[in-house]
Amino acid sequence: MHGLSTKRNYEWLKHLFLILTCIMLFYPLILMVQISFKDVGQVIYEFFQIKPPFHFENYTKAWNQVSPLIVNSLIMSGGTALLAVLLATMGGYAFGRLKFPGQEIMYWAIFIKILLPGVLNLIPAFVLAWKLGLLDSFWSVILFGAAGALPFWVFVLRMFIAQQPQELFDCAKIDGAGEVLTYRYLVLPLLKPMITLMAINVFIGTWNDYIWPLVTITTPEKRPLVVGLAYLASSFPNDYGPLTAGYAIACVPLALLFIFGMRFFVQGMTSGAIKM
Structure with a gap:
């Protein structure tokens, strides 16, 4: 009986801790939503x-301000995720299964790149974007965002592919499949959970990125949502209702992505954990 009582007390404390944690996590969000329906006097x-x-x-006032910015963020984040997935899956397959001169040196150079703080790349990347004529365009975010995501995900996908049975790739060669067909019909289906995980992570990372779009995009109409929200206060000076309504609207796309992609996200995490 004493052991059962102790177990019940432990369960009660555990649930209390989880409830308090949820309150601390969600209360700021609830507070933001309720402020978004108030005028200045009520605030x-x-x-x-x-x-x-x-x-x-x-919400009508805020939507008129943030809706173009949401479109910009969707283009940048979606383009970055698609490009990063394409290049990372190719790189992971090449490093995991192919043999070519300088393979190990290139692989470890990519691995070392993971260890470097991202801020070290800010000035060289800005100069490169300037020399390439990419400043003040979506391509500056898409190309450099994908490049920033590649080192880690090439490393992860290479490990994932290297753990697959060699017999799968031998069977593809026996059937007459070249590298392109093997990549298309064998590697991509194998990587489907990891691709989903990568796409969601890169999309969210690009969506929430602030520094790089801030320094590379100067035209207000081209700014992504996160950068535009920083300037939203100038549109509603001392009017916190529309301002917080804009913040609430900005949460919706990522919330929908999480709701509809959570199952695939968990599958990707599980697959990566098992194979690595």
Whole structure:
């Protein structure tokens, strides 16, 4: 009986800890949403109270400001994820199964790149984008974002492919498949969970990136959402309702991505953990 009582107390403490953790995580989000329905007077004098009138027009004002920025972020994040997936899967297959001169040197050079802080690349990358004429364009974010994601994911996918049975690739060669067909019909299906995991991670990373788009994109109409939100306060000076409504709208795309992609995300994490 004493052991059972101790176990119940432990379960009660565990659930209490989880409840408190959830409250701390979600309360700022709930507070942001309730502020987004208030005017200036309600924010100042009724900050924690939830009562009418609710100002739904705050969302209309915010949407007019952030909707073009959401499109920009979708283009940049989606383009970066697609390019990174294409190049990383090719690189992972090449390093994992093919033999070519300088393979080990190139692989370890990529591995060392993972260890370097990203901020060290900021000035050289900016100069390179300037010399290539990519500044103030979506390509500056897409190309350099994909390049920044490649070292880690080439390393991960190479490890994943190297763990696959050699017989699979031998059978493909016996059937007359070259490297392109092997990549298309064998490697990509094998990597499907990892590709989904990578695409979600790269998409979110590019969506939340602030420094690189800030220094490379100067035209306000081309800014991504995260950078545009930093300038949103100038559109609504001292009016926190539309401002927080803009922040709330900015959360929706990533929330939808998480809701519909969570199953694939977990599959990718599980596959990577098993194979690595």
